[in-house]
Amino acid sequence: MLRLNINGKDHDVDVDPDTPLLWVIRENVGLTGTKYGCGIAQCGACTVHIDGVATRSCSYTVSGAVGAKIVTIEGLAENGTLHKVQQAWIDNDVPQCGYCQSGQIMAAVELLKNNPKPTDADIDQTMTNICRCGTFQQIRAAIHAAAKA
Amino acid sequence: MNFQPKLNRRAFVIGSAAVGGGLALGIPFGGDALAQAGAANQFAENLSPNELGIWVAIKPDDTVAIRIVRAEMGQGSQTGLAQLIAEELDCDWSKVTTEYPTPAENVKRKRAWGNYNSSGSRAIRESHQYVREGGAAARLMLIQAAANEWKVPAAECTASAGVITHKASGRSTTYGKVAAAAAKLPVPEKPALKDPKDWKIAGKPLKRLDTADKVVGKMMYSIDFKLPGMLSAAIKDCPVFGGKVKSFDASKVAGMKGVKKVLQVDHKSVAVVADTWWQAKTALEALPIEWDKGENVKVSSETIAKWLEEGLNAENAFVGNRQGDAKAAISGAAKKVEAVYAYPFQNHVCLEPMNATVLYTPEKCEVWTSTQNGEAAYAATIAASGLRADQCEVHRLMLGTGFGRRTRSEYVTEAVLIAKQMPGVPVKLLKSREEDMTNGVYHPVTQCKLTGALDKDNNLVGLHMRISGQSILSYARPEAMQGGADPAVFQGLNPGGAEGAFGYDIPNLLVDHSMRNPHVPPWFWRGVNNNQNAIYLECFIDEMAQAAGQDPLAFRRKMMAKHPKHLAVLNAVAERVGWDKPAPQGVFRGICQHMGYGSYVAAAAEISMNGNKVKMHRIVAATNPGHAVNPAQIERQIAGSFVYGLSALFHGGITIKDGAVVETNFDTYDSLRMAEMPKVESIIMPSNDFWGGVGEPTIFVAAPAVLNAIFAATGRRYRTFPLKNHNIEIA
Numbered sequence: 001m002l003r004l005n006i007n008g009k010d011h012d013v014d015v016d017p018d019t020p021l022l023w024v025i026r027e028n029v030g031l032t033g034t035k036y037g038c039g040i041a042q043c044g045a046c047t048v049h050i051d052g053v054a055t056r057s058c059s060y061t062v063s064g065a066v067g068a069k070i071v072t073i074e075g076l077a078e079n080g081t082l083h084k085v086q087q088a089w090i091d092n093d094v095p096q097c098g099y100c101q102s103g104q105i106m107a108a109v110e111l112l113k114n115n116p117k118p119t120d121a122d123i124d125q126t127m128t129n130i131c132r133c134g135t136f137q138q139i140r141a142a143i144h145a146a147a148k149a
Numbered sequence: 150m151n152f153q154p155k156l157n158r159r160a161f162v163i164g165s166a167a168v169g170g171g172l173a174l175g176i177p178f179g180g181d182a183l184a185q186a187g188a189a190n191q192f193a194e195n196l197s198p199n200e201l202g203i204w205v206a207i208k209p210d211d212t213v214a215i216r217i218v219r220a221e222m223g224q225g226s227q228t229g230l231a232q233l234i235a236e237e238l239d240c241d242w243s244k245v246t247t248e249y250p251t252p253a254e255n256v257k258r259k260r261a262w263g264n265y266n267s268s269g270s271r272a273i274r275e276s277h278q279y280v281r282e283g284g285a286a287a288r289l290m291l292i293q294a295a296a297n298e299w300k301v302p303a304a305e306c307t308a309s310a311g312v313i314t315h316k317a318s319g320r321s322t323t324y325g326k327v328a329a330a331a332a333k334l335p336v337p338e339k340p341a342l343k344d345p346k347d348w349k350i351a352g353k354p355l356k357r358l359d360t361a362d363k364v365v366g367k368m369m370y371s372i373d374f375k376l377p378g379m380l381s382a383a384i385k386d387c388p389v390f391g392g393k394v395k396s397f398d399a400s401k402v403a404g405m406k407g408v409k410k411v412l413q414v415d416h417k418s419v420a421v422v423a424d425t426w427w428q429a430k431t432a433l434e435a436l437p438i439e440w441d442k443g444e445n446v447k448v449s450s451e452t453i454a455k456w457l458e459e460g461l462n463a464e465n466a467f468v469g470n471r472q473g474d475a476k477a478a479i480s481g482a483a484k485k486v487e488a489v490y491a492y493p494f495q496n497h498v499c500l501e502p503m504n505a506t507v508l509y510t511p512e513k514c515e516v517w518t519s520t521q522n523g524e525a526a527y528a529a530t531i532a533a534s535g536l537r538a539d540q541c542e543v544h545r546l547m548l549g550t551g552f553g554r555r556t557r558s559e560y561v562t563e564a565v566l567i568a569k570q571m572p573g574v575p576v577k578l579l580k581s582r583e584e585d586m587t588n589g590v591y592h593p594v595t596q597c598k599l600t601g602a603l604d605k606d607n608n609l610v611g612l613h614m615r616i617s618g619q620s621i622l623s624y625a626r627p628e629a630m631q632g633g634a635d636p637a638v639f640q641g642l643n644p645g646g647a648e649g650a651f652g653y654d655i656p657n658l659l660v661d662h663s664m665r666n667p668h669v670p671p672w673f674w675r676g677v678n679n680n681q682n683a684i685y686l687e688c689f690i691d692e693m694a695q696a697a698g699q700d701p702l703a704f705r706r707k708m709m710a711k712h713p714k715h716l717a718v719l720n721a722v723a724e725r726v727g728w729d730k731p732a733p734q735g736v737f738r739g740i741c742q743h744m745g746y747g748s749y750v751a752a753a754a755e756i757s758m759n760g761n762k763v764k765m766h767r768i769v770a771a772t773n774p775g776h777a778v779n780p781a782q783i784e785r786q787i788a789g790s791f792v793y794g795l796s797a798l799f800h801g802g803i804t805i806k807d808g809a810v811v812e813t814n815f816d817t818y819d820s821l822r823m824a825e826m827p828k829v830e831s832i833i834m835p836s837n838d839f840w841g842g843v844g845e846p847t848i849f850v851a852a853p854a855v856l857n858a859i860f861a862a863t864g865r866r867y868r869t870f871p872l873k874n875h876n877i878e879i880a
Binding site: 125 | 222223224225356357359360361362363364365366367368370372373375381406425426427498499500501502547548549550552579581582583781785788789790791792793814815816819820821822823824826828829
């Protein structure tokens, strides 16, 4: 049995220690906002924060996350108030299909934490998640909007 | 090499007919087949009460439930269709919600909601009339109900934003208050529709209806669906298309943690069912499976290319467009130019891999899935379960993209076949990314030899386009073939029509097709055959302009006088990009146009080269979709088309080795990242005299605009793709 702290809550899970964190979050804990896209840390749909660091959870074993503070898209809003990045996503009507957007938002939150006023070049360099719909122009605009919020 | 899989005849007829394909060819649809099968009886209601016709229901609290049967996969049709209905209904947009009549409900009502197929950019262009009439009829019923209550003539009442007013008496009421009475009134037939110039909701850049859940992780995609006691399945197909399962040793994995069952799904695939999907996938990877790979193991990209090359000069070919005598014009030309292009297989790579959840009992089969065509998924469920139509149901969940891939329902079929072996236990089948990549269906492979003839005054007087290669319809919809020919092969090259009219006046033109169907199954892939046809034609027109010593834009314009809509979008991008002025130092331009799915599109690209690296500075893209129902969403489809189209151009390309797909994931089949995406400026220029599509058309011009710019910069014509094969990268 492994103990995970996800969105401020402890969860005891009975899984093989080398199970990817993504699948434990989705299947054992039951939080499905974090998505599966590739399984090889290429697309970023599975991005969560592990001790504040944006991490591709499909390629991170669950045993490595024991003792860490894990935050998923479901844990980003505080006391019912959306994170400013989530609000900027709504204001800029960012998602098309939306499947990658949990990961995009988690990546953007970390970006703004490390670089509160990023340039376009900063954003381009940091935001490497795949979006098959091609919402990048709206994502960039929303990150700038969140930086100003 | 001409392998076609053996199909269950019944499943095939219903399934393929219901798919509807990428073209409107007037063939019978699934619902008809189902109705003929005696399906139209005894279904449960699952929609809001107070129905006003079939498209609108209004609750007492004024909430407006608008029915949408076309799929939402990110393209914005759900919001656009709701705008069209809300416009005619004259309701309060902030009170609008949407609901989904299930395919079974549609059959029960004799296909009242029409076609569910959401491919071919058809969601709005093929349903705008009847959904707007549905909204208008509901408004008339609500007004009549209020007038009846007030005992005044309906003609004296007006409606706006969900409020009905009788000015003379100063009375007013809301839609919610009269909805129950209105629902009992007859539905007016063919109500008058508004002039689009009076639109207040439609035509406006409104925000999407479905965003809020997507930013908090609450949107329920098919992959997220859960039922109590649900198990998960991982599947593996024979890696060579056309091969089959010889044997597998279930005992080797039966004891692995969580494993509940190891089973053969059909002749070509094996699945493991476990408590969790990760356990199922882990066990499946450990499962020893022997395959009978068959003859196709000898096929490779090279052998396919060689076979297609033979078709470029084959004697017999299906003719798609013929004007004058192209061969005579070419043999008498003052100058002749010839070039051969080739376009590879592509995978759709929907970010949400194919999946479906099924609960099967001998009495009932329910499916929860993301599909572009609920009716096709329903037909697949009926066929695979062996149950009657009234024992089956498909619940549609949000799609993590579609791109044409989710018009195919094989994942539903497979999920039902698995669940059928575990009656009473809900099972979710999810394909791994690798399985989705290597056992999918693919953008067809073709080559094209173009021969152009210039007269002594450098006019293009003859053009022969010989296409050689794969037919989608022969695989996906054989009933849509015409005398052995596949009309879809000629998308964008037809003499006329909504499915892609050739935009140039060339006195001697021949476009023909030598069909060669390799064993790799083809399918509709966003833009379908327009993708390669636009590259072939628009890059070659540039080659002819160069041979004529003329500017590529001026050369095109000379041949477009009789095609004013094609010309208008081309002119729009030329003007915006500043074609008549020199580009900045070191920057080079390319331009192109194409027409398909009813719409006219053009693009101009500005790029610079640094060694083998292409820097795409700017794209200007124009579209005339006839009516622009939501300009903000159209803009997003235009920009997104460059991400999808340029991903295929630079990074894509599926290769075949030993009969199987080589690329397994994004590490070998990459998708454009933010840093690689050019800045896209869109020009939306509806002419308001037709209804065209939006989701696909712009993708046609993404690749040729950039390729023509690369030629302007380098003097090199790249005629085979992806560009990574030429060591060309995005800076």
